[in-house]
Amino acid sequence: MVTPEVMPAALNRGLPEKRRAIAQAARTVFGREGFSRASVDSIAAEAGVSKRTIYNHYADKEQLFLSVILEGSALVADTHMRIAERHLRKILNLEEDLISFGMEWASSPTAFTDHFALVRALQAEVSALVPDVHLVEPDEAQQLNPLLRAGYVELGMLEPGAMEIDVHAVHQGYVRGLRDRKGHIQASAKLVDASRSAGVWTVTDSAGERHQAPVIVNAAGAWVDEVAVLVGATPIGILPLRRTIFMLGAPEGLETSGLPLTGDIDATFYMKPEGPQFLCSPADEVLQSPGDARPDETEIARALDALESATTVNSRHVRSSWAGLRSFTPDRMPVVGFDPAVEGFFWFAGQGGYGIQTAPAMARSGAALIRGENLPEDLRAKGLVAADVAPGRAGMSIPAVH
Ligand SMILES: Cc1cc2nc3c(=O)[nH]c(=O)nc-3n(C[C@H](O)[C@H](O)[C@H](O)COP(=O)(O)OP(=O)(O)OC[C@H]3O[C@@H](n4cnc5c(N)ncnc54)[C@H](O)[C@@H]3O)c2cc1C
Numbered sequence: 356m357v358t359p360e361v362m363p364a365a366l367n368r369g370l371p372e373k374r375r376a377i378a379q380a381a382r383t384v385f386g387r388e389g390f391s392r393a394s395v396d397s398i399a400a401e402a403g404v405s406k407r408t409i410y411n412h413y414a415d416k417e418q419l420f421l422s423v424i425l426e427g428s429a430l431v432a433d434t435h436m437r438i439a440e441r442h443l444r445k446i447l448n449l450e451e452d453l454i455s456f457g458m459e460w461a462s463s464p465t466a467f468t469d470h471f472a473l474v475r476a477l478q479a480e481v482s483a484l485v486p487d488v489h490l491v492e493p494d495e496a497q498q499l500n501p502l503l504r505a506g507y508v509e510l511g512m513l514e515p516g517a518m519e520i521d522v523h524a525v526h527q528g529y530v531r532g533l534r535d536r537k538g539h540i541q542a543s544a545k546l547v548d549a550s551r552s553a554g555v556w557t558v559t560d561s562a563g564e565r566h567q568a569p570v571i572v573n574a575a576g577a578w579v580d581e582v583a584v585l586v587g588a589t590p591i592g593i594l595p596l597r598r599t600i601f602m603l604g605a606p607e608g609l610e611t612s613g614l615p616l617t618g619d620i621d622a623t624f625y626m627k628p629e630g631p632q633f634l635c636s637p638a639d640e641v642l643q644s645p646g647d648a649r650p651d652e653t654e655i656a657r658a659l660d661a662l663e664s665a666t667t668v669n670s671r672h673v674r675s676s677w678a679g680l681r682s683f684t685p686d687r688m689p690v691v692g693f694d695p696a697v698e699g700f701f702w703f704a705g706q707g708g709y710g711i712q713t714a715p716a717m718a719r720s721g722a723a724l725i726r727g728e729n730l731p732e733d734l735r736a737k738g739l740v741a742a743d744v745a746p747g748r749a750g751m752s753i754p755a756v757h
Pocket residue numbers: 544545546547574575576577578582598599600678679680681682703704705706707708709710711712713
């Protein structure tokens with residue numbers, strides 16, 4: 356049980372009484388019931404507060420869950436730092452100091468039962484969707500990625516069947532498929548004007564060319580709301596969030612090819628091998644207006660700090676960096692469906708950080724909905740519901756039309 360007494364002062368301070376009670380109740384209820392089954396009502400009952408009080412402190416259940424996971428991880432890390440400081444900062448008798456350090460370190464996890472119950476509940480839910488995901492103990496984590504520092508991993512989660520996608524090959528496959536079907540791609544053709552008459556759109560691109568079609572598919576990434584305004588539709592409130600990437604040289608002679616993509620639960624960094632280098636990211640999500648994204652040096656420095664405490668990679672060897680926009684809807688679900696108010700205007704937006712891996716499923720879903728069919732059977736069997744990705748759903752800026 357994580358009690359206020361073991362909570363580091365930095366975390367304890369500034370947490371009002373109610374917020375602390377809610378966080379503790381959430382830790383208990385999420386750990387017992389998992390994220391999906393835990394309700395805000397049961398957390399409110401456990402904390403002895405009203406549901407409204409919870410929403411005064413946290414935007415939604417997801418934010419509450421994320422917040423307690425992050426607080427729990429920070430608590431574990433902070434407590435271990437303190438133990439190391441207490442026993443190893445000034446060595447008087449190496450053997451005695453190491454033994455007392457080891458004993459306190461080994462006994463500390465009992466203080467974190469709720470936090471680890473939460474991590475285990477998260478794993479149980481993830482494995483319902485991805486069955487090969489399992490928990491790994493620190494030794495196995497270090498065998499999988501020998502660059503991890505000893506003592507860094509408390510508990511890991513591994514997806515052995517995860518694969519890397521050759522994005523270029525996937526893209527070329529789609530391009531070939533389109534051309535085989537007599538499709539035509541026109542690059543550098545920004546939509547600048549659109550009007551609809553007798554069930555047909557006439558759109559004008561930036562080169563002044565005009566095109567006609569019964570349906571416009573708005574797949575303009577970070578710019579979907581700008582396109583919506585052009586056709587007279589209500590924006591969905593797309594949030595283009597910047598993500599920075601940088602490359603680090605791998606230690607000389609290290610065979611990187613079998614190393615897994617590795618990241619921490621707080622999402623302060625991730626790294627994955629890319630030939631003789633590591634592709635790394637601070638996993639940043641900074642809101643920007645649509646346009647060219649630039650890598651953020653401060654975020655890179657923060658990720659390097661995190662990488663340094665987690666691994667033995669040489670953080671001085673940043674070779675290059677770049678950034679891109681990952682576009683999210685307010686509820687982080689994609690938007691695939693006809694606009695409820697503007698005829699012939701189809702949304703295909705908000706794939707966030709998963710637009711490559713979800714492309715085959717989402718494209719088939721989009722095609723089915725445009726043809727007026729149900730979502731593909733196999734995707735419905737996996738739980739995909741058209742209303743969950745519809746542009747007029749609750750939480751979008753667009754009101755549904757009934
Ligand atoms: C750093 C980074 C890492 C990522 N990692 C992953 C990952 O590991 N796995 C994964 O699955 N996904 C990942 N993604 C997300 C993935 O790249 C996106 O989800 C995907 O590219 C979205 O595709 P899209 O076609 O909807 O939008 P985009 O790729 O943004 O394409 C939109 C297009 O619309 C065009 N456009 C804009 N305005 C107009 C207009 N007025 N007229 C005509 N055209 C217009 C733009 O020029 C652009 O070509 C990552 C993204 C970033 C930035």
